[in-house]
């Protein structure tokens with residue numbers, strides 16, 4: 548019989564709601580207990596699945612030593628602190644909502660601690676499981692683009708003041724960051740995963756429409772180590788509604804464009820050396836199969852559970868160092884936006900306020 552993983556969940560907010568729906572449906576897991584500082588939220592979640600509710604996650608874990616894996620879906624700036632306390636004091640493997648942490652030093656500590664203790668920490672980057680993305684990754688690995696020229700991501704989304712006012716952590720430098728760190732995390736992970744390491748970045752950021760600490764619009768450029776250039780355009784100020792998200796990869800032998808809200812649709816796929824598979828990809832991999840819970844989320848969590856239950860690791864899963872790569876890029880872009888200078892790797896962070904709890908200079912360079 549297949550192993551059923553015993554799970555606990557920390558944080559019963561928006562992201563966790565999606566997790567809960569999957570936990571209810573997937574036979575690979577059983578949710579035993581949930582914790583949220585807000586007892587109403589914890590009770591509500593617990594009732595839905597017949598789990599126990601707690602307001603203190605440490606008490607929950609003391610009372611449920613049978614829990615094997617803990618899923619963390621609290622505000623981003625708290626991920627590392629909670630992860631470290633569970634790794635060290637309770638010795639459980641973890642599922643963490645993205646990003647692993649806002650600070651590179653903290654992220655490294657989580658990765659190092661998990662490695663030393665022989666535990667697993669998986670960060671959720673579900674867009675890697677989109678079917679068009681899988682095909683694009685395969686084409687890049689097969690060298691089908693030839694010399695890479697340009698890779699760009701842009702997303703123009705609509706978030707209004709109510710969204711930022713819905714929780715005190717949203718849009719703060721200490722616990723969230725702006726459109727780049729919160730919404731753009733997935734797109735930056737995608738660029739780094741597909742195109743590889745970056746040598747230098749330059750960015751400009753502003754807070755144009757929202758009342759919040761962090762930025763609501765950012766533009767940035769990348770010089771990849773492989774010689775290609777890249778750009779990011781990110782905003783939550785599209786009005787009156789979400790516009791679109793897009794990823795473009797151009798090489799000497801072909802071009803691919805992905806679109807859709809979560810880079811889940813194939814818009815363009817053309818190579819100078821066409822293969823019989825190209826027509827199949829354009830026809831059968833142009834989008835994810837429809838799934839009320841989200842195809843990529845389900846595929847990602849199924850891969851996570853298989854791996855945590857002792858199965859093989861899907862190469863799309865983000866574990867260890869891999870979760871730090873996109874965080875480094877995000878920090879580099881903020882460092883550039885705040886210093887007014889291009890930033891190169893290896894990184895030295897001085898001006899970026901992301902993840903910092905103390906005082907900081909809240910002015911974007913050249914604003």
Ligand SMILES: NC(=O)c1ccc[n+]([C@@H]2O[C@H](COP(=O)([O-])OP(=O)(O)OC[C@H]3O[C@@H](n4cnc5c(N)ncnc54)[C@H](O)[C@@H]3O)[C@@H](O)[C@H]2O)c1
Nearest residue numbers: 558559560561562563582583584620621622623644645714
């Ligand atoms: N993968 C994705 O596409 C995706 C989508 C949305 C959010 N997220 C991530 O999920 C995380 C949560 O975001 P959200 O939108 O669900 O936030 P939210 O504010 O809706 O929920 C967070 C919950 O955590 C609880 N909480 C805070 N501190 C806690 C603590 N110490 N112990 C227990 N509970 C605590 C809060 O009370 C709240 O209920 C963020 O890191 C965000 O980046 C990921």
